[in-house]
Amino acid sequence: MEITIQSARLLDGAVVDVVLKNGLISEIGNNLKIGTIVEAQKHLLIPGLVDLHTHLREPGREDSETVATASSAATKGGYTAISAMANTFPVADTAGVVEQVYRLGQEAGLCDVFPIGAVTQGLKGDALAELGAMANSKAQVRIFSDDGKCVSDPLLMRRALEYVKTFNGIIAQHAQDPALTVGSQMNEGIVSSKLGLTGWPAVAEEAIIARDILLAEHVGSRLHICHLTTAGGVDLVRFAKARGIDVTAEVTPHHLLLTDDLVSNYDPVYKVNPPLRTESDVLALRAGLADGTIDIVATDHAPHPTEDKDCEWQSAAFGMVGLETALSVVVKAMIDTKLLDWSGLVDRMSVAPARIAGYGKHGGLIKVGANANLALVDTSSKWIVDRNRLASKSKNTPFQGLELPSSVLHTFFNGEHVFNGIENIYKKFVANGGSN
Numbered sequence: 001m002e003i004t005i006q007s008a009r010l011l012d013g014a015v016v017d018v019v020l021k022n023g024l025i026s027e028i029g030n031n032l033k034i035g036t037i038v039e040a041q042k043h044l045l046i047p048g049l050v051d052l053h054t055h056l057r058e059p060g061r062e063d064s065e066t067v068a069t070a071s072s073a074a075t076k077g078g079y080t081a082i083s084a085m086a087n088t089f090p091v092a093d094t095a096g097v098v099e100q101v102y103r104l105g106q107e108a109g110l111c112d113v114f115p116i117g118a119v120t121q122g123l124k125g126d127a128l129a130e131l132g133a134m135a136n137s138k139a140q141v142r143i144f145s146d147d148g149k150c151v152s153d154p155l156l157m158r159r160a161l162e163y164v165k166t167f168n169g170i171i172a173q174h175a176q177d178p179a180l181t182v183g184s185q186m187n188e189g190i191v192s193s194k195l196g197l198t199g200w201p202a203v204a205e206e207a208i209i210a211r212d213i214l215l216a217e218h219v220g221s222r223l224h225i226c227h228l229t230t231a232g233g234v235d236l237v238r239f240a241k242a243r244g245i246d247v248t249a250e251v252t253p254h255h256l257l258l259t260d261d262l263v264s265n266y267d268p269v270y271k272v273n274p275p276l277r278t279e280s281d282v283l284a285l286r287a288g289l290a291d292g293t294i295d296i297v298a299t300d301h302a303p304h305p306t307e308d309k310d311c312e313w314q315s316a317a318f319g320m321v322g323l324e325t326a327l328s329v330v331v332k333a334m335i336d337t338k339l340l341d342w343s344g345l346v347d348r349m350s351v352a353p354a355r356i357a358g359y360g361k362h363g364g365l366i367k368v369g370a371n372a373n374l375a376l377v378d379t380s381s382k383w384i385v386d387r388n389r390l391a392s393k394s395k396n397t398p399f400q401g402l403e404l405p406s407s408v409l410h411t412f413f414n415g416e417h418v419f420n421g422i423e424n425i426y427k428k429f430v431a432n433g434g435s436n
Contacts, residue, residue, distance in 0.1 A: 002026075002035025003417060005410075008045035008376065010366060011343050015042055020372040020415040028368055038417065040376055043409060046346050048080025048111075048373035049327065050353040050362050052143065052172075053226060053250060053298035055319070056082075056113070058104060059097070060089025065303040065393045067104035067113055073301070073323040073392040075110045075419035078375035078408040081354070081362045082111060082301075082323070086118035087148045093118035093129035095137035102139035110418045114359065117141040119160050119171060123149050128160060135167050142358055145172035147226055148273070150208055152178050157212060161221035170248075170356070172224040173212050175233070176274065180204035185314065187260040187275040195263065197313070200275050202230040209233050213240040213247055224356065225249040227300050229274045231284035238293045248356050250298040251285050253329035254320055254398055258282075262398075268309050268316030269398050272302070289348060290339040296353045299326045303394030321392045325385060327377070328404035336405060342379070372415035381407045 003020040010016060017032035018025060027034070051074070057065040067084070074082050084101050086092035092101060098115035105113025117134040121127050123146045134141040144164060151157045151173060160171050181204045186192050188199025209225055213236060216223035225237060228249045240247040260276045270276060288294040302319025309316050322329075330349065334340040340348070354363025361371040384403050387395040411419035 001416070003038060003412070003415065004032050004034045004036070005038045005040050005045060005376065006032070007042055008040035009042045010045060011346065018045065018366065020412060023372055023415040025366065025368055025370045025372050036417070038410060044342065044377045044379050045366060046375055046377060047350040047363050047366065048375050048411065048413065049078045049349045050081045050357070050359060051079055051299050051301070051323070052083045052296065052353045052357055053147070054082045054084060054301040054323065055087065055303065056084045056101070057088065057303060059100060063305050067101060068108040069391065069393040070301070070323065071105065071108040071110040071113060073390065075411045075413065076391045076408065076421070077323045077325070078327050078377065078411055079323060080111045080373035080375070080411065080413045081114065081359050083114045083116050083143065083357065085116050085147045086145060087123060091118050091122050092116070093121050095130060095133040098134050098139040098141050099137050111413050112359070112362070114357065115139045115141055116172065117144045119144045119146045119151050120156065125149065125151060125153055125156065128156065128163065131160070131163050131169070135169060142168070143170045143172055143224070145174065145226065147172065147174045150174050150176040150178060152208070154211060154215065158215050158219060161215055161219040161223065165219060165221040168222070170222045170224050172226050173208065174226050175205045175208035175212070177204040177207050180207070186263050186271070187277050189260060189278060191260045191263060195266070202232055202277070205230055205274060206232040206236060209236045213245055216247055217243065217245045221246070223247045227252050227255065227274055227298070228285065228294060229255050229277050229281060231281050234284050234288035234293055238288070241293065248295040249293070250296045251289055251294045252300045253297060253322055253326045253333070256282065256285055256289070256333040257329050258398060266313045268311065268313050269320070269396055269400070271313060271316050271318055272320050273318035286333060286337070286339055289334065290344070295348070295356065297326065297330055297349050298353070299323055303392055304396050305394055309396045319396065320398050321390065321394055321396055323392065324390055325397060325399050325404065327408060328383070328406050329399065331406045332404055372412055374412040375408055376410040377406055378409050379406050381405070383407050
């Protein structure tokens with residue numbers, strides 16, 4: 001099937017027609033009318049977004065999310081590639097499990113789903129998982145993380161960095177010193193003291209970041225810092241890059257916009273790991289993303305069923321959904337504040353994550369011969385978040401009722417029209433027997 005995206009505005013301001021055929025951009029010009037016509041009406045056409053940090057829950061917690069429902073949420077958010085974290089049941093610590101997740105992504109057919117393998121067996125932090133077997137599997141895993149848990153043993157972390165160096169892999173660290181965060185419920189500070197909740201100090205994150213930066217330098221391997229949240233952490237990554245250490249870092253949309261003051265009403269929707277921090281941390285994160293110290297935005301999409309979040313604070317699960325709101329939240333935090341322009345946003349949410357992970361079919365220029373993984377965005381619109389309209393199986397969004405800027409109108413994956421926001425249809429998902 002051929003598709004012409006007619007009168008699309010590119011990042012350089014040019015208004016063109018873009019023809020998609022056989023998964024590629026086959027022609028760019030004017031007055032083109034080939035195949036199915038999608039009227040862009042001068043809205044912004046960008047490379048599809050790429051997320052290096054999502055929790056898809058399948059296998060084992062299909063009550064929270066499945067690969068298919070997460071893929072549907074991803075297309076609604078403008079994503080054409082997502083990366084599935086390893087904390088499933090069973091854990092994705094073997095070739096068999098990562099291949100299962102990879103196959104489920106292919107069957108959904110809405111976006112590329114790239115499994116992330118566990119660093120340690122069962123996420124227990126005792127022994128390395130089957131890193132080589134996962135790397136050589138059909139899924140060709142290149143990123144490994146125990147996200148949700150820190151690889152706290154320095155010797156084990158060193159061995160992991162050494163192992164993945166042999167195939168240019170990456171260790172993505174959840175930076176949390178467990179000894180400093182026993183029973184922690186939120187950011188340690190003025191608000192936690194007032195509420196009587198056990199605090200999570202910034203130093204618990206920063207101590208692991210500092211240690212792992214030094215280990216990565218010593219080994220000469222690639223380190224990625226997951227969901228950076230503190231001003232001190234930004235300074236440490238900036239220091240590492242100045243020394244030429246091969247370190248990259250991500251920040252989540254919610255940590256760019258929300259602060260720990262929101263916890264004051266004990267609403268578990270704001271309970272997240274790592275926790276919401278202070279306003280000064282938020283400003284430091286924004287500055288770090290703007291100047292390139294922080295390389296990318298990653299959602300840390302963490303779905304939970306209602307019974308796991310609609311309960312008292314101490315019993316509630318950590319996590320927030322974010323695939324469908326990520327683009328708009330980053331626009332609000334970074335573009336509306338003039339810290340980034342749209343080219344900068346596309347770099348942080350598409351080009352850079354694809355480059356870091358080696359997802360060669362994503363994050364490229366919009367040119368003839370390029371892969372047709374694209375999103376069309378209305379940059380002038382505003383919309384109000386309604387959890388009941390989310391494609392995700394879980395509804396634990398912290399942005400309920402918030403007015404956000406910019407909306408995804410269409411998403412194209414491998415040249416196919418997988419999301420049509422105008423008609424509110426997830427075309428291929430419905431065709432495959434899914435439901436919303």
